[in-house]
Amino acid sequence: MTEHLPDEDTIFELLQALHKGISPKFERCAGITPTRFRLLQELFRVSEISQISLQKTLDIDAAAVTRHLRGLEDSGMIARRNNPADNRVTLVSLTDHGRDHINSYREEKTRFISELLTGFNEQERTVLAEMLTRLQYNINLL
Template identity: 35%
Template sequence: MTQCFERKTDISLTRYEILQILAKKERVLQGELQKVLKIDQGAVTRHLKILEEKHYVTRERNPQNNREVYVQISPAGQAIIQGCQTNKKAVLEQFYQGINDAQKAELITVLGIIYQNITTMD
């Protein structure tokens, strides 16, 4: 599914998630992104570097605390979010092609049970 999303949108699911988080807030500390995404600091830095190279985000150091980096979505990043939303809808329609509403509801129920089983594993 993630590979299909990347092919259709030309952006990884994690980077898309970063852009979504940034679209909801004006500025976010890079450390906050790490906590929300539950990935290590190096991974966040690599993703942000790619997003910055594509001009989807801007980063700037906090003048009061040089160790903190603020991240903000750019207008180009906002445009990518809009395009991804459209592509996401088309991809989901393809995924569910030939599946009726009752089958979708059953699938959601089964996936919910699997999710609960995974989250309560020791």
């Protein structure tokens, strides 16, 4: 007995190892960092948005937003302008160039995710999503 104990620890280690693998592989496949992709995707969805809204939506630090946007601006993907109605906020939007690129990023991301979920049927995906949601819930209680 105690043949193959699934071990609570195993799940924790699997989650750690999984994270270690996912981000770099995503970047290698999609050609963009997961976080930057999320930024672009949100900009695509809403067309124009303040940095603070971006930050809250994506749940990342304000400093990180500032620096990612600087990078994306330097590469011509996004543009920023002051909000004339409130000079504290800067409004961010995709440039045409950015809009061009995000579509190919989305394709690569779709391809990546379908590779990631290879072998998972519809029901398994549902179960997995539900379990991950419960884990997230538990973590938020700590």
